[in-house]
Amino acid sequence: MSTLTQASPENREVPARPRPAGSSIAATIVMIALVAGGVWSVGSLGIDVATIVDSFDNAVNFFARMVPLDFPPVAETLSLVFETLAIVFLATLLSVALSLPVALAAARPTRWGVTSQWVARGLTVLARAVPDLVLAIIFLRMFGLGATAGIIAMGIHSVGMIAKLYADAIEELDAGPRESVESLGGTRAQQIMAALPQTLMPQLIATALHRFDINLRTSVLLGYVGVGGIGLAIADSLRTLDYQRGMALAVLVLLLCIGIELVSGTIRAGLMRSAGQTITGGTWVDRLFNAGRESGVNDLHLTPPWSAARFKRFLSVALIVVFTVAALWRVDVSWSALLQGILELPQTLALFFPPSAGGSMSSLFEQLLVTVQISLAASLIGAVLAIPIGILAARNAVANASVHQTFRVIIVIVRGIPELILAIIFVVISGLGEVAGTLALSIGAIGLLSKLIADSLEETDTQVQEAMRATGASQAQVFFSATLRQAAPAFVAHTMYLLDNNIRSATLLGVVGAGGIGFLLLNASRVNQFDVVTMVLILMVAVVLAVEALSVWLRNAVR
Amino acid sequence: MSNHHTTPGDHRAKTTELQREIDDIYAVQLDHVTKDFGGGVLGLDDVNLGFRTGRVTVLLGLSGSGKSTLLRHINGLHAPTSGTVRVLGQDVNSVGKRGLRELRRNIGVIFQSFNLVGPMSVLENVCAGQLGSLKGPRISLMMYPKSVRREAIEKLDRVGLADRAYQRADTLSGGQQQRVAIARALMQRPTVLLADEPVASLDPVSALDVINLLRQIAEEDNLTVIASLHQVQLAIEFADRIIGLRGGQAVLDRSTAGLSAEEASTIYSSVSGMDLAEAGPSPAAKDQPAAGSVRTPLSSGLTR
Numbered sequence: 001m002s003t004l005t006q007a008s009p010e011n012r013e014v015p016a017r018p019r020p021a022g023s024s025i026a027a028t029i030v031m032i033a034l035v036a037g038g039v040w041s042v043g044s045l046g047i048d049v050a051t052i053v054d055s056f057d058n059a060v061n062f063f064a065r066m067v068p069l070d071f072p073p074v075a076e077t078l079s080l081v082f083e084t085l086a087i088v089f090l091a092t093l094l095s096v097a098l099s100l101p102v103a104l105a106a107a108r109p110t111r112w113g114v115t116s117q118w119v120a121r122g123l124t125v126l127a128r129a130v131p132d133l134v135l136a137i138i139f140l141r142m143f144g145l146g147a148t149a150g151i152i153a154m155g156i157h158s159v160g161m162i163a164k165l166y167a168d169a170i171e172e173l174d175a176g177p178r179e180s181v182e183s184l185g186g187t188r189a190q191q192i193m194a195a196l197p198q199t200l201m202p203q204l205i206a207t208a209l210h211r212f213d214i215n216l217r218t219s220v221l222l223g224y225v226g227v228g229g230i231g232l233a234i235a236d237s238l239r240t241l242d243y244q245r246g247m248a249l250a251v252l253v254l255l256l257c258i259g260i261e262l263v264s265g266t267i268r269a270g271l272m273r274s275a276g277q278t279i280t281g282g283t284w285v286d287r288l289f290n291a292g293r294e295s296g297v298n299d300l301h302l303t304p305p306w307s308a309a310r311f312k313r314f315l316s317v318a319l320i321v322v323f324t325v326a327a328l329w330r331v332d333v334s335w336s337a338l339l340q341g342i343l344e345l346p347q348t349l350a351l352f353f354p355p356s357a358g359g360s361m362s363s364l365f366e367q368l369l370v371t372v373q374i375s376l377a378a379s380l381i382g383a384v385l386a387i388p389i390g391i392l393a394a395r396n397a398v399a400n401a402s403v404h405q406t407f408r409v410i411i412v413i414v415r416g417i418p419e420l421i422l423a424i425i426f427v428v429i430s431g432l433g434e435v436a437g438t439l440a441l442s443i444g445a446i447g448l449l450s451k452l453i454a455d456s457l458e459e460t461d462t463q464v465q466e467a468m469r470a471t472g473a474s475q476a477q478v479f480f481s482a483t484l485r486q487a488a489p490a491f492v493a494h495t496m497y498l499l500d501n502n503i504r505s506a507t508l509l510g511v512v513g514a515g516g517i518g519f520l521l522l523n524a525s526r527v528n529q530f531d532v533v534t535m536v537l538i539l540m541v542a543v544v545l546a547v548e549a550l551s552v553w554l555r556n557a558v559r
Numbered sequence: 560m561s562n563h564h565t566t567p568g569d570h571r572a573k574t575t576e577l578q579r580e581i582d583d584i585y586a587v588q589l590d591h592v593t594k595d596f597g598g599g600v601l602g603l604d605d606v607n608l609g610f611r612t613g614r615v616t617v618l619l620g621l622s623g624s625g626k627s628t629l630l631r632h633i634n635g636l637h638a639p640t641s642g643t644v645r646v647l648g649q650d651v652n653s654v655g656k657r658g659l660r661e662l663r664r665n666i667g668v669i670f671q672s673f674n675l676v677g678p679m680s681v682l683e684n685v686c687a688g689q690l691g692s693l694k695g696p697r698i699s700l701m702m703y704p705k706s707v708r709r710e711a712i713e714k715l716d717r718v719g720l721a722d723r724a725y726q727r728a729d730t731l732s733g734g735q736q737q738r739v740a741i742a743r744a745l746m747q748r749p750t751v752l753l754a755d756e757p758v759a760s761l762d763p764v765s766a767l768d769v770i771n772l773l774r775q776i777a778e779e780d781n782l783t784v785i786a787s788l789h790q791v792q793l794a795i796e797f798a799d800r801i802i803g804l805r806g807g808q809a810v811l812d813r814s815t816a817g818l819s820a821e822e823a824s825t826i827y828s829s830v831s832g833m834d835l836a837e838a839g840p841s842p843a844a845k846d847q848p849a850a851g852s853v854r855t856p857l858s859s860g861l862t863r
Contacts, residue, residue, distance in 0.1 A: 176672050177674045179674065186687075197698055198679045304680060
């Protein structure tokens with residue numbers, strides 16, 4: 001049939017390899033450029049073996065100065081933990097409340113109109129791009145020192161992530177139930193309320209818990225600009241060079257982060273399980289509370305029976321109410337200051353405008369470049385460290401169970417350490433400056449990137465590997481030809497996500513003295529040069545959005 | 560075709576009185592309805608049909624023949640590119656947003672994928688059928704008036720599932736979920752019932768259950784039923800009238816009364832546009848029993 005089978009072997013023509021598509025050439029060039037940029041950054045930041053050996057002495061010195069750890073008295077410790085948790089809880093609750101209407105407006109099935117959809121999407125992108133630290137500086141100016149500014153700052157910034165995930169969840173939802181309510185003459189509000197909340201509830205809560213974990217880490221950073229809680233205590237200790245107390249508090253944060261992550265992970269896993277639950281009822285709760293109750297038309301109650309699931313729902317709502325009241329009581333939100341701050345909004349905003357370079361635009365650009373260098377170098381070093389660790393942690397890449405389990409545990413531990421704590425440690429070890437920031441972000445990459453890499457290796461299609469094994473290929477051949485080849489686009493995507501993430505973190509870690517434009521931001525806010533804060537913010541947002549756009553484009557191009 | 564239903568005729572020439580009489584006879588009327596989805600895709604191509612009040616009609620046709628599109632025009636989920644759709648004496652596309660909601664209250668819809676809210680209790684799903692007559696959104700069962708909950712239990716009893724009232728909807732089998740969806744539609748106390756492939760996601764036994772239930776309810780409540788189906792045998796058992804659609808056009812229209820098995824076997828070929836004798840034994844053709852040798856999985860139940 002085809003000419004190939006009829007032609008004799010010698011005059012059979014091998015079809016010419018098709019020219020690669022323009023986008024894939026561009027993607028390759030960009031990737032090479034990014035790696036080259038990373039190498040250049042490593043060099044120009046002065047990160048080399050000598051620096052690392054030098055700082056090793058400092059490290060020994062530092063550890064000698066931080067032991068014995070000096071924990072505050074139990075009552076004070078508990079009070080600090082409680083305050084931090086209260087701030088984070090209220091911030092997350094606020095962001096959920098703000099995100100719900102934004103997500104409804106941003107999602108295609110529930111939007112009010114095309115304009116509202118674009119406005120809502122623009123708001124989420126903006127909320128994500130403006131760091132909570134900058135928001136905190138603005139709100140501290142408006143509402144005074146204390147928890148209120150931190151709650152509102154994190155509450156608004158979190159909308160960027162929560163509203164986006166909520167909108168995605170709404171769009172992925174089966175349109176059927178909503179359409180059925182439309183068919184029976186229900187209004188828009190009825191369609192939304194009858195079909196969405198119950199179906200989405202597990203996802204809504206899981207997203208909020210995930211954000212709670214992230215906000216807990218951020219709250220420590222916000223301590224540096226004056227928001228209360230453990231972060232403020234750490235900042236105060238380190239300012240007075242009290243490393244024994246500071247590091248004790250850092251350990252406390254680490255434990256708190258791991259503890260909260262375990263709790264929220266358990267709740268999230270439970271939610272996912274109950275989402276696919278089979279028949280409810282039949283537990284001892286049902287038998288105890290609904291004894292003698294008839295089912296069917298003879299059931300005269302017309303109310304749902306007190307099943308275990310209903311108890312759980314009721315208790316969850318009650319707990320949220322109790323937590324909210326307790327948290328509000330602890331942080332003691334000053335409603336008059338809040339009102340005052342809102343009334344004085346025009347005057348406050350006037351302080352921030354017009355943006356000004358504070359005398360030297362070139363020094364701003366210099367520091368901005370340092371920030372970009374930090375994130376490029378940290379992403380490169382991070383990828384070099386994280387890719388082997390991720391491969392070793394993948395079940396299907398390493399046959400030896402104890403090896404991949406060990407590496408999984410390492411990843412979990414590194415993930416538990418907030419990047420801020422790493423940055424603080426490295427600032428002490430290798431001195432103020434960009435080396436500390438780069439090393440902190442590089443280590444942080446192990447937690448983020450190796451997990452993603454291990455996961456994407458484990459998600460590869462095992463049938464392809466089996467097919468190759470069936471041809472007699474060795475373990476290594478199977479890994480390179482089947483497993484790695486399938487996961488390669490995911491590697492690129494995850495590394496770009498890391499860069500995207502690092503550029504945000506790099507701007508912020510400057511606050512603790514880890515170099516880059518974040519340091520200028522902190523200084524400007526300390527000396528009340530709010531017009532400079534605005535200028536720094538504009539530069540940061542521009543760079544963050546540019547890197548994000550590049551990362552989104554490249555992730556799509558290699559898919 | 561002896562039982563060919565005449566179309567309502569030219570809209571412009573009608574006096575209002577004549578229109579009123581026609582409205583009494585036909586619960587649903589499609590007058591020169593064309594739907595252009597853009598790009599030259601015609602969902603419906605100049606369709607003229609009248610559906611008599613209290614009759615059960617089945618739309619037959621392959622996927623993409625326009626069955627769902629036609630049904631979605633009747634309750635205003637689609638608007639025609641040209642032509643008019645009259646339901647219960649009202650022009651669906653000129654009653655306005657509020658008028659359309661009021662009209663939809665009288666039109667129950669059954670979907671192929673049931674469209675229940677999975678994590679919600681069966682009873683709350685059924686109560687949702689009343690939303691069109693209630694003001695404001697409801698986020699829990701307890702927000703429905705007691706009378707509505709009472710009625711919902713009765714409707715559930717009617718479809719034989721009252722004992723499942725407080726179970727999560729997604730824990731029921733497909734056939735049970737479709738019965739819950741029917742109970743939800745009954746909550747509207749509809750006069751017209753639309754069913755878009757109501758049994759396409761069900762196994763043969765549940766499918767027959769659901770079809771029998773629909774037939775029984777249609778008779779008891781004197782509903783005007785318009786359903787789309789794939790199976791010819793099921794359609795003949797269920798409907799008073801069969802309309803075949805192909806490429807958005809009504810290519811077949813006949814009563815099921817006195818339909819011989821021989822005639823039935825020609826229905827599929829006229830709907831699919833395939834001559835069975837020429838096409839040879841395709842999987843689709845095998846579903847069409849030759850006269851006298853009815854062998855579909857459903858036939859045992861249907862011929863009982």
